[in-house]
Amino acid sequence: MASVVAGFHALALVLFVSVSAMAAPPLKVGYYLRTCPLAENIIKQTVFNAVSRNPGMAAGLVRLHFHDCFVRGCDASVLLKSTPGNPAERDHPANNPSLRGFEIIDQAKARLEALCPGTVSCADIVAFAARDSAQFASRNSALFTGGIIYDVPAGRRDGRVSRLPEVTQNLPPPSFNAQQLIANFARKGLSVDEMVTLSGAHSIGISHCSSFSSRLYAFNATHAQDPTLDRAYAAFLKTKCPPPSNKTQPDPTVPLDSITANTLDNKYYIQLLQRRGLLTSDETLYTSPSTSGLVVNNTRNGYTWSWKFAKAMVKMGSIEVLTGNQGEIRKVCSVVN
Ligand code: HEM
Ligand SMILES: *[C@@H]1O[C@H](CO)[C@@H](O)[C@H](O)[C@H]1NC(C)=O
Ligand SMILES: *[C@@H]1O[C@H](CO)[C@@H](O)[C@H](O)[C@H]1NC(C)=O
Ligand SMILES: *[C@@H]1O[C@H](CO)[C@@H](O)[C@H](O)[C@H]1NC(C)=O
Numbered sequence: 001m002a003s004v005v006a007g008f009h010a011l012a013l014v015l016f017v018s019v020s021a022m023a024a025p026p027l028k029v030g031y032y033l034r035t036c037p038l039a040e041n042i043i044k045q046t047v048f049n050a051v052s053r054n055p056g057m058a059a060g061l062v063r064l065h066f067h068d069c070f071v072r073g074c075d076a077s078v079l080l081k082s083t084p085g086n087p088a089e090r091d092h093p094a095n096n097p098s099l100r101g102f103e104i105i106d107q108a109k110a111r112l113e114a115l116c117p118g119t120v121s122c123a124d125i126v127a128f129a130a131r132d133s134a135q136f137a138s139r140n141s142a143l144f145t146g147g148i149i150y151d152v153p154a155g156r157r158d159g160r161v162s163r164l165p166e167v168t169q170n171l172p173p174p175s176f177n178a179q180q181l182i183a184n185f186a187r188k189g190l191s192v193d194e195m196v197t198l199s200g201a202h203s204i205g206i207s208h209c210s211s212f213s214s215r216l217y218a219f220n221a222t223h224a225q226d227p228t229l230d231r232a233y234a235a236f237l238k239t240k241c242p243p244p245s246n247k248t249q250p251d252p253t254v255p256l257d258s259i260t261a262n263t264l265d266n267k268y269y270i271q272l273l274q275r276r277g278l279l280t281s282d283e284t285l286y287t288s289p290s291t292s293g294l295v296v297n298n299t300r301n302g303y304t305w306s307w308k309f310a311k312a313m314v315k316m317g318s319i320e321v322l323t324g325n326q327g328e329i330r331k332v333c334s335v336v337n
Contacts, residue, residue, distance in 0.1 A: 024323045027153035031124070036116035043125055046108040047132040050101075055262045058133035059205025060100035062264075065130035065317065066201070067095060068123065070188060071170045073320025075159030076122035079105060079333045082164070092167035098208055102334070105129060109333050122333035123156035127317045134313065137204050137264035143302040148264060150310035152317060157327035160336045174211045174279040178288030181281060188319050194312040196285055196294040200305060202278070203260065203268035206253040209241030212279050217243045228287050230275040233258075237278075254278070264309075266302035269295050 032039040051058040068078040071089055078095065079102065082088040090096060105125050112120045131152045138147035172184045185195040215226040216238055225234055240254050255261035256278050257268050268282075272295050277283035285291045298305045328337050 024326060025155065027155045027318055027321060027323065029151045029153050031154035032116075032120060036112065036119045038115065039112060039120050040128055042111050042115070043108045043128045044132045046111065047104060047129050048136055050104045050107070051133060051136050055137070056205060057101050057104060058137040058262075058264075059201075059256075061104060061126075061129045061133040062137075062201050063205065064099060064101050064105070065126050065313075066198070067099060067167075067171060068126050069316050069319045070172075071166050072159055072161065073322065074123050074127060074156055074317055075320075075322050075327060076126055076156075076330065076333060077159045077162040079122055079126070080159075080162035080336065081334045086162075087164040088162035089164060089167050090162070092164045092171075094167050094171050094173070101129070105333055113331060118329050118331065121156050121158045121327075121329050123158050123321070124152075124154045125333070127152050127154065127156065130313065130317075134264055134309070137262065138306065141263050141265040141302075141306075143265060143306060148306050148310050150314060153314065155321075155323050157322040157324070158330040158333075158336075159322060159327050172281065174207075174281045175214070176281045176284070178284045178291045181284070182290065188316075190312070190315065192291060193294055193308070194315060196291050196298065197305065197308045197312045198316065199282065199285060200266060200268050200298065200309055201264070202256040202282055203266070204262060204264050205256050206261075207256050207278055208251045208253050209237075210244065210251045212237075213241050213244050215280060216241060226280070226283075228275060228283050233274075233276045256282075266298050266305045269298040269305070273299060 047061065064078065065074070067089075068074050068076060071077060078089045078099070080088045080090065082091050090099070105122065108125050108129065109120075109122060112125070131150060135147045135149050141147060172181055176184065181195055182192050185191070190198070215229055216234055217224060219226045237254060240252055242249065257271060258276065259271065260267045271277060272283060272286040275283065277286065286295045331337055
């Protein structure tokens with residue numbers, strides 16, 4: 001009797017698992033091999049073309065995937081334009097005006113729609129484009145030849161909703177300390193190590209002065225300047241970023257990593273040891289005991305870091321994804337069908 005009950009439970013479990021798997025199958029490497037075999041090649045070609053013309057775009061596309069996945073999962077909600085009565089993620093100050101690479105996604109999408117209409121989701125294009133950008137940006141890294149190369153499980157579907165206020169609730173601001181970052185990433189299922197590893201993306205790209213200038217001019221009641229910031233570096237940053245006196249003045253940019261600005265590598269962590277992390281959320285990884293050991297280890301073994309980075313990108317790319325018949329395959333990435 002007991003074994004019959006157990007058998008019944010096992011059957012119920014199998015049924016339950018297969019039914020839920022039917023509703024939302026997992027992502028799969030090579031997802032478009034039969035339906036659009038050239039999809040990944042076309043995306044890579046489009047990305048490589050764009051980033052050879054403008055290397056900064058690689059940073060933009062890696063960040064685009066992060067901003068997509070942390071708000072409503074990796075469903076391309078970050079690409080949707082605001083509509084009357086519905087301000088979208090894209091117009092949140094964390095995205096507008098600094099988030100870039102939208103036109104590269106649109107270009108790849110147009111080519112794919114011409115070849116295999118209604119097949120490749122915008123969310124997958126964003127994930128592939130981030131992977132290809134990481135490869136391109138790391139190809140000249142001193143760590144190895146060929147760069148960071150990894151397979152991207154695909155089969156994401158596109159969401160139909162994008163809401164501006166959800167960015168504030170989900171995306172960490174640059175003012176966060178290590179404890180806040182750990183909690184924020186944990187809510188997305190990412191570990192402390194994965195948070196520190198993914199922050200290494202800040203070894204490429206730029207930041208606007210407004211994202212860190214409080215560290216230079218208005219730190220707290222006793223310190224105008226953040227005492228954890230290297231003084232020479234702070235002096236350099238002040239030559240680039242004027243005091244934030246009024247809102248209409250321009251907002252210049254500086255490289256996030258001032259040594260190897262266009263190379264995705266572990267030099268970022270060496271900068272943190274030198275107190276040259278640009279954002280509070282960067283430097284805190286070294287000044288906080290809960291993460292400093294991970295930072296030090298990443299300075300020592302760039303190869304291990306790059307391997308962890310690839311793995312963490314895949315994990316980030318699976319956050320709250322829509323699959324199966326959830327969502328839709330958008331025709332144009334900036335509007336729902
Ligand atoms: C740990 C929490 C994080 C915070 C607080 C944060 C915050 C920021 C900020 C404020 C900027 C500069 C925006 C500007 O002013 O122009 C930036 C840039 C960037 N972020 Fe993050 N970020 C975080 C994690 C990540 C992750 C996980 C990735 C990707 C895996 C990433 C990739 C990038 C890239 C590549 C840039 C440069 C973008 C460009 O040059 O266009 N960041 N981030
Ligand atoms: C200002 O920041 C410094 C360094 O983090 C800290 O030691 C000090 O207590 C802070 N002062 C106030 C008033 O918060
Ligand atoms: C704000 O900054 C701009 C550009 O630097 C300047 O032209 C303008 O006069 C400033 N406005 C105020 C109110 O200070
Ligand atoms: C750093 O690496 C060493 C050697 O591999 C390891 O024993 C240690 O646990 C690591 N530290 C952290 C904080 O992961």
